Amino acid sequence: MRVFLVQTAQGLTPSSGGYKANVNLLRMLSAQGHDVAQICYGLDLEVDEYAHRAKAKGIKPNVTNTILPVIDPKGVNHKILIKTFTDEYKVYNIRDELNDRMQALVRLFADRITEFRPTHVIFNDAITMKVTANHPNRSTFKRINIIHTAEQLPFGPFVAGVDGHCLAAKVEDGMLRELDGIWAVSKAIQDYAWTHGTLETKFLVHPSMTYMDNKTGGMPVVRNNIDKHEIGMVNPCPHKGLAILLALAKKFPDMKFVTWKSWGTQKEHQAQLIAHPNIQVVPTTTNTDEIWDRIKVLLAPSLWLEAWGIVVTEAQLRGIPVIASDAGGLPEAKIGLPYCIPVKTVTGERHANGDYVVADQDITLWEEALTKVMTDGEGYQGLATLTATRASEWLNGLDDHAHEKWLLSMMEEKN
Incomplete structure (x- = not known):
């Protein structure tokens, strides 16, 4: 398989549990012999750190830098810095700067999907859902949405309950039902999707790598914190x-x-x-x-x-x-x-x-x-x-x- 992840939050060292699980899905699939890539936001220092760690494990990071020119609706020119590199888990990362140049990002997402030639594209945002629906290579890959919050779903009492989630409920509802797979990260989310939207989802616990020790990759060290306060x-x-x-x-x-x-x-x-x-x-x-x-x-x-x-x-x-x-x-x-x-x-x-x-x-x-x-x-x-x-x-x-x-x-x- 060739699995491409679109990460709409900090993707290199995510503090959010949901995005951490996304990254570790790729890492686990890579360990199982599949080709994986993600497009994400990140900082230069993070790229340098990840490249260094890849080298330490004998993996060539192959860091590249590209400038993407953008003209906003007011006719002002902007430049988006795109960096690509391979990390210590053999995940190919496409990193761009945080910005609000939406049309440029949409074009970037579509172009990178074309270049990677994925068998699967995984995401948890409506923009990528629309980009992949209209992609010229749509017939060559499967589309999977990860549901990390009830607020992502376009129905039920919590629809659009968090800023940035579900901006066009009716449209997103229709797009969801055209996907090849929807992953619900808990039975609670799965039940919500079915009860309020009669939407079928696949319940899977987060990949076990999500919970492993970040440094060793093994089981977490058990603390003895009885004397903590x-x-x-x-x-x-x-x-x-x-x-x-x-x-x-x-x-x-x-x-x-x-x-x-x-x-x-x-x-x-x-x-x-x-x-x-x-x-x-x-x-x-x-x-x-x-x-x-x-x-x-x-x-x-x-x-x-x-x-x-x-x-x-x-x-x-x-x-x-x-x-x-x-x-x-x-x-x-x-x-x-x-x-x-x-x-x-x-x-x-x-x-x-x-x-x-x-x-x-x-x-x-x-x-x-x-x-x-x-x-x-x-x-x-x-x-x-x-x-x-x-x-x-x-x-x-x-x-x-x-x-x-x-x-x-x-x-x-x-x-």
Whole structure:
């Protein structure tokens, strides 16, 4: 197979769980002997770092630089720098600068697809869905959309609930139904697609490589964080359960909380966080070891239809207990481990600014779970051991060829 991925967010060192899974799908397919490439946004320093790592593994990065001239609707000339290189996983990367020159990017996507001659094009955005539908070589490749959020789908209560998602619902609905495959990353997303849109999807857990240690490629190192004192949360914002975090910080002023900003964390949310002296706010990180080496327990109090919750799985594989809500796919990510607490999830109702309306939450069970994990040393050690053991068994039980077999099956179907 020749698999081409269009990555619409940071594609080299993505902090978002969904985009991290996209990259690792390519890496796994490459390890299984298939030719893979991605087009993504990136920084020069990232290209240099990845090229260096490729050389260290005996792979020639073959870095190239190309200038793509662009004339915007006002007649102003612009230049987009395009870099290509092969990384340590033998993934061919086409990197461009972040910009809003849409027509140039559409042309770039189409041209690169032509050059790579893919058997499959994978994406999770409407632009690529349209580009591939009208591509002159359309009959030569299969088109697959990855659904990472319910907001991507053009129907149901959460349609267009996140900026940039689903800009033309009726059109996108029609295009979705013409695809060769739609990958739902959780049963929760699969159920949503069928319930609200009668849309058939293929449920596949993220590739196991998504959860492997970034440096060694092996199983993650299990921590022994019983002596740590901080409670962590990633991407604090209203629909991720910011209110629950703030309520817990107020209830337990002697406990220390640390949060990592991400795509949902706005200035007003940061202001709410730093108003509590026992909450520290730090920048987002692509090196999640910084998180796992620091915290004793992870909070995942999401209130929206969480697609899976990769951060939950990552923490559990390292023996770090997770106190999560039961929203969306989080129970799937929890794999039956404590704690998974019922919450009042968002309904799709929104404020005037577009944010979801978040209901008041009862934090009693959160208080009890947090008190138990943070104060019962023997109980914590037992839970940490159980967490690491069961998560490891779960990961080892995944079929590493599930995605490969699904993609290959499309080539066997009659057009």
